[in-house]
Amino acid sequence: MPRPRTPRVLVAAAMGAALLAGCSDGKAPAAPALPGSTCFGAFTPTELAPLMGTGEETQVDGPADVRLSAGRKSALCNIYVDGKTRFFAAAERLPQGQHFFWAPAVDEQKPEPLPFAENGKLWDSGAAIFLSCNGPTEAFELKLWLDGSTEQIKQEERRPLFAGLMKKYLEFAKEQTGCGA
Structure with missing residues (x-):
């Protein structure tokens, strides 16, 4: 008569099977589709x-465009993977002459200047730009x-x-907001 397995052996077998199932094809888990x-x-x-990492479900929450005006002052976009924010983009239109100060949280990231923007900063997890714009009907800050x-x-x-994402975003946002038109 065969000897019954002990619980320790069953647990070890289950853990080994789980580990092998996670890497059976040798590939890393897939990033979710965007x-x-x-x-x-x-x-x-x-x-x-x-920036997406791994996960199963992606959700993009934001408007279709970033066409800001005196009536629409901001646009926010969040991309979530399995309910966690993986990417955030924002644009805000402010009145001309609005003073802008960098938040202390930005300075804690040890930012460096963006080479293509006079008032821009770049850090390991993001970038920001503040610029003055001459719009088609009025000047504003972006x-x-x-x-x-x-x-x-x-x-x-x-x-x-x-830096690459911000350079593209800057040109895109300037066109859509009429900055420099």
């Missing part, structure tokens, strides 16, 4: 994929902000990623 155009239509899924989850990105790749 829609073809995200955050106001400014970014492609390929551009944002490094604040752009990007932030994302970077734990899955190598340290040396974080700032270049956000």
